Amino acid sequence: MTGDSSLTQTDADNGGGAERISDAEYAVMEALWQKSPQTAAEVCDHVCDQRGWSMPTVKTLLARLVTKGVLATQPDGRRFLYTPLVAREAYVGTESRRLVDRLFGGRAAPLFAHLAESEALSAEDIAEIEHLLRELKK
């Protein structure tokens, strides 16, 4: 399973999975996680308004993400199609764990407690979490 199709990935962080994605870069990833592949122009349609960016900015961010090895490019005529190489799930997982590790000594309960205390939990959230707990105990 070496060459599926023709996605090109710049060898960057294969393996460790470090390569942090910055705030601005994250916005671009969001767009691509919602739908991919997309051209730079399409990505811009999704984010330029929202963030007040111009095309060059998006181009730069896309390029950086390719360099970081989290986006793959695929030539499509004269332009490129961009596809995420890391799943949103993975990213979200890494970031969540980072936070829990840093701020709560790796324990999730204190985070939960904190959210509860700061009233960041809606009734819905609570109901949903109870449900999840029941699932977990099965």
Added chain:
Amino acid sequence: MTGDSSLTQTDADNGGGAERISDAEYAVMEALWQKSPQTAAEVCDHVCDQRGWSMPTVKTLLARLVTKGVLATQPDGRRFLYTPLVAREAYVGTESRRLVDRLFGGRAAPLFAHLAESEALSAEDIAEIEHLLRELKK
């Protein structure tokens, strides 16, 4: 209640509470949250080994934190005592919310679900969370 003691705070982010604390800076804050006030040397004792830093590095970080308005200084003879101006609670709250907003659309339940799925929840965590839930419902 204007002049309690003689803490000096550089006017920086009074009000908004933005002023992000960087990763390295966070390590310094951790030390001061554990015990304060402390001198630069004491802080270094706590973090220099851990992070492989030298005194100058700690000094720089302390200075930046003072500029950012999250540390207060208090002269003590020829040196300074540093004290956090923002509580750990507050910081942790802000950062948690940031994550939940960015990654989970502001909902805590999906975060919880994610932690559950990725087995980041220990049995202890679960028990504790159940307990918290019961508290919440009272």
Added chain:
DNA sequence: CAATTCAGATTACATCTGTAGTCATTGGGA
């Protein structure tokens, strides 16, 4: 009282980030 030393202040510098401008190429329409 002078020299050493310690602490803060200033300066340094590479990299990362945010945000863009400009250049060069190339496919498509006049």
Added chain:
DNA sequence: TCCCAATGACTACAGATGTAATCTGAATTG
């Protein structure tokens, strides 16, 4: 066929960050 418009590549540049060296002034000590 030739020029224009679109597109990726390269360059730019200020501010944040990580990490530290050096300068400077004052306290300690012989």
